[in-house]
Amino acid sequence: MKNNITVKYIDELVREYIPKNHDKVSLAIEYSLFTGGKRFRPMLLLQTAKAVGKRLTDNAKRLACALEYIHTYSLIHDDLPSMDNDDLRRGKRSCHTQYGEAAAILAGDALLNLAAETLFRGNFNSKNYREACAYMFLMSGSTGMIHGQNLDLFTETKSIDDANQVALHKTGDLIRAAIVCGALVAGATEEETKIFDQIAINLGIAYQVVDDLLDADKCERSFLDIMTVEGCRNYVKRLNDEVMALCDKLPYDLQFIRDFSLENLNRNR
Amino acid sequence: MKNNITVKYIDELVREYIPKNHDKVSLAIEYSLFTGGKRFRPMLLLQTAKAVGKRLTDNAKRLACALEYIHTYSLIHDDLPSMDNDDLRRGKRSCHTQYGEAAAILAGDALLNLAAETLFRGNFNSKNYREACAYMFLMSGSTGMIHGQNLDLFTETKSIDDANQVALHKTGDLIRAAIVCGALVAGATEEETKIFDQIAINLGIAYQVVDDLLDADKCERSFLDIMTVEGCRNYVKRLNDEVMALCDKLPYDLQFIRDFSLENLNRNR
Numbered sequence: 001m002k003n004n005i006t007v008k009y010i011d012e013l014v015r016e017y018i019p020k021n022h023d024k025v026s027l028a029i030e031y032s033l034f035t036g037g038k039r040f041r042p043m044l045l046l047q048t049a050k051a052v053g054k055r056l057t058d059n060a061k062r063l064a065c066a067l068e069y070i071h072t073y074s075l076i077h078d079d080l081p082s083m084d085n086d087d088l089r090r091g092k093r094s095c096h097t098q099y100g101e102a103a104a105i106l107a108g109d110a111l112l113n114l115a116a117e118t119l120f121r122g123n124f125n126s127k128n129y130r131e132a133c134a135y136m137f138l139m140s141g142s143t144g145m146i147h148g149q150n151l152d153l154f155t156e157t158k159s160i161d162d163a164n165q166v167a168l169h170k171t172g173d174l175i176r177a178a179i180v181c182g183a184l185v186a187g188a189t190e191e192e193t194k195i196f197d198q199i200a201i202n203l204g205i206a207y208q209v210v211d212d213l214l215d216a217d218k219c220e221r222s223f224l225d226i227m228t229v230e231g232c233r234n235y236v237k238r239l240n241d242e243v244m245a246l247c248d249k250l251p252y253d254l255q256f257i258r259d260f261s262l263e264n265l266n267r268n269r
Numbered sequence: 270m271k272n273n274i275t276v277k278y279i280d281e282l283v284r285e286y287i288p289k290n291h292d293k294v295s296l297a298i299e300y301s302l303f304t305g306g307k308r309f310r311p312m313l314l315l316q317t318a319k320a321v322g323k324r325l326t327d328n329a330k331r332l333a334c335a336l337e338y339i340h341t342y343s344l345i346h347d348d349l350p351s352m353d354n355d356d357l358r359r360g361k362r363s364c365h366t367q368y369g370e371a372a373a374i375l376a377g378d379a380l381l382n383l384a385a386e387t388l389f390r391g392n393f394n395s396k397n398y399r400e401a402c403a404y405m406f407l408m409s410g411s412t413g414m415i416h417g418q419n420l421d422l423f424t425e426t427k428s429i430d431d432a433n434q435v436a437l438h439k440t441g442d443l444i445r446a447a448i449v450c451g452a453l454v455a456g457a458t459e460e461e462t463k464i465f466d467q468i469a470i471n472l473g474i475a476y477q478v479v480d481d482l483l484d485a486d487k488c489e490r491s492f493l494d495i496m497t498v499e500g501c502r503n504y505v506k507r508l509n510d511e512v513m514a515l516c517d518k519l520p521y522d523l524q525f526i527r528d529f530s531l532e533n534l535n536r537n538r
Contacts, residue, residue, distance in 0.1 A: 019411045025419045026411060077378060082370030101351035102422050105374065109346060109381060110411035116385035117410055120403040124393040134389040141386055142288045142295060142379035150294045153371050 005046045005056075010039040014065050017118045028099040028107035029114075032072050035090050041178040042068045044260065048182025048196065051252040059129040062122045063136065063181045066115035070140045071174055073111035076104050078149070112140075132184040139177035144169060152221060163223050164205060171211070172204025179203075179257075192250060199246045203261060206239040210264055240265050274315045274325075279308040283334050286387045297368040297376035298383075301341050304359050311337045313447040313529065317465065320521040322455025328398040331391045332405065332450050335384035339409045340443055342380035345373050347418070381409075401453040408446040413438060421490060432492050433474060440480070441473025448472075448526075461519060468515045472530060475508040479533055509534050 014033055019026060042064035049060040079086040079094040080101060087097045096104035119133045138144055148169025157163050179200040183193050209232050212222040216229070223232050243261040247254045283302055288295060311333035318329040348355040348363040349370060356366045365373035388402045407413055417438025426432050448469040452462050478501050481491040485498070492501050512530040516523040 021412055021416065023411075023416060023419045024423045025415060029411065073378075077374055080374065083374065103419075105346055105349065105352065106415050106418055106422075109342075109377070110415045112378060112381050113406055113410040113415065116388075117403065117406040119385075119389075120399070120406055124399050130389070130393050134386065137382055137386040137389055141382040142292075142298065143290055146294060146375050146379045146382065147290065147292060149375055150292045150372075153375075154293045 005043055005050070007039050007043075010042050010046075010064065010068070013042070013061055014039075014068050017062075017065055017114065019114070024099060024103050025106045025110055028076075028095055028103045029110055031098060032076050032089075032095045032107060032111075033068070035092050037068075037072070037090065039068065040260070041071055041174055044175070044178040044256075045182040047256040048179050049186040051186075051254055051256070052183055052188045052192075053186025057123075057185065059122045059126060059132075060182065060185050062118050063129075063132055063185055066118050066136060067174065067177055067181070069111045069115040069118070070136070070145075070177075073108040073115075074140075074145060074149075074174075076108040076111070080104060083149075083153070115140075126185075128185050128187050132181040135184060136177045136181050139173040139180075144173040144177075148173060157221055157225050160226055163221075163226055166221065167205045167208035167223070168201060171208040172201055175204040175207065176200040195246055195249055199243050199257060202239045202242045202246070203257075203264070206236045206243075206261065207264055209236050209239075210267060214267075214269065236265055274312055274319070276308050276312075279311050279315075279333065279337070282311070282330055283308075283337050286331075286334055286383065288383070293368060293372050294375045294379055297345075297364055297372045298379055300367060301345050301358075301364045301376060301380075302337070304361050306337075306341070306359065308337065309529070310340055310443055310447040313444070313526075314451040316525045317448050317451025318455040320455075320523060320525070321452055321457050321461075326392075326454070328391045328395060328401075329451065329454050331387050332398075332401055332454055335387050335405060336443065336446055336450070338380045338384040338387070339405070339414075339446075342377040342384075343409075343414060343418075343443075345377040345380070349373060352418075352422070384409075395454075397454050397456050401450040404453060405446045405450050408442040408449075413442040413446075417442060426490055426494050429495055432490075432495055435490065436474045436477035436492070437470060440477040441470055444473040444476065445469040464515055464518055468512055468526060471508045471511045471515070472526075472533070475505045475512075475530065476533055478505050478508075479536060483536075483538060505534055 018029060045064045045067055046056055046060060050056055075089060076095045078084050079089055080096055086094050088094060095107055122129055124130055148166055151166045152170050157166065176197055179196050180193060183196040188196065209223045212224055213229065213232050216224055240261045244258060247257055287298060314333045314336055315325055315329060319325055344358060345364040347353050348358055349365055355363050357363060364376055391398055393399055417435055420435045421439050426435065445466055448465050449462060452465040457465065478492050481493055482498065482501050485493055509530045513527060516526055
């Protein structure tokens, strides 16, 4: 099952909906969309949809692309001088370094717009699809990912709860969008969807803790502000155990989720 | 008919869907949404919907709010230092001047997100609504308004055609979204919708020409780069005549459009 949903396959999908004009903003969009991202969010979405629904619908593919557009816009805006001020992204010049700040702001705006546009052209006769679309934009909006960015920029981490909240929203909410939208669009029950959401929350926080361990030399907000390296490693292991136990509760082949969780545990980038 | 759809009525609608959390980004959103905007885009949308469909549905109200969220986000991002660098907006501090650049970028992102979120929670059993949602995001995206901002920032105006293209997209496309989405959601025929679109295109360009006349002292791209003041005034009159002739072709009471066009002709701000 996993073999069909490759990075190359998702690259082709992602390219399908982008506008074909060639102005500066469109060049900046294309540049940012194709800089070697791992595509793990759309991949998790499609794999979940396929595990639950046994096939990939056009609606599921639209959701996967929309999620990658949202993720990419958030990186472009995060890298801006007034935000994280990163000149590099994945070892290449970040969007504003390459195209200037104004084009980068507009490219981000255009990608978020494109996410909605792509979804609005799907098949809305499906109630599952409607729910998935609403959930995706809930997760990406001002009580979701953007709330996480707000916490990250404008608040202090004083406790493990604070750190969890930032990680849950900033990193976790788009992983929740991936797994829960995949489950919803394929018709998972409400009970199952709740378990998928719990899995995604654990994965999202674990992903952020490992990011913090790998970025230990950067002076950014980090789980390392409140835990030792050893404490962080144990935390990721506990979250991984939780993911495995939750997968056991669902009647689907979720090996790809187990693999993702284990790969995160051991990843070095 | 017009009396029911007041600025106050739209203010209340716009407030209905905004998130109730109180982080910095949410404060910036609220600040920017309630700084005395004229609300003419949502007003045109609701008036068109009412003229065509005789009543205002929940879907029409959602479209009106989404459009105002999109318009507001575009102003916040336009005012940023790397874009138009405006410290003031409607005589008050612009969003980034009040809350800082990072919060302003996120507030704009959150408003665009909120527009989609508000629409995704509407009643998608209506094909008219689905078409209106898709049209709105087409008009606001990278071949619509954002393309206009791209032209404005990164190209030169050498001819009336160039100036029309900038005005059509930068200013016109959200006015097209207002009038065409209002017509679509209320069930206008394809033929009628085309006429509404022509009306909106004329209004949009006329609105930009008058803006340029009123901002003659600013060193910005302008119709005055390629036409005299007299030429501009005559151009607005011709566009207004065209609007009147197009209104005559439609079987609806479109006095509010005639009024809008005449008010634009004579407006001094």
